[in-house]
Amino acid sequence: MPYTKENFDDWIFFLSDKLEYFTGEFAREQGLTLDYTPESLDALEHWLLGKYEKSMDLIEDKTPYGNDYRLADLCGIYVGRCTGGSSAGLGT
Secondary structure: OOOOHHHHHHHHHOHHHHHHHHHHHHHHHHOOOOOOOHHHHHHHHHHHHHHOOOHHHHHHOOOOEOOOEOHHHHHHHHHHHHOOOOOOOOOO
């Protein structure tokens, strides 16, 4: 599927919603504390390693979470935010 500028604009627009869902409802359901600390990255990594045998399994997982979010996208956004990614548009 080719991506368009509109796809990208939509993705940017929903970043804060995705982070709110991932660090809130999703984290609670999975027993994770996702508080943007290095320790939370370790906990997320441990959880992912327990869930997926190979990294491609995460990428290929099309299970919808929250508002039809994909786990690889949620993890990527979270890791980017934890490691100094721009908070522009995230309300932080």
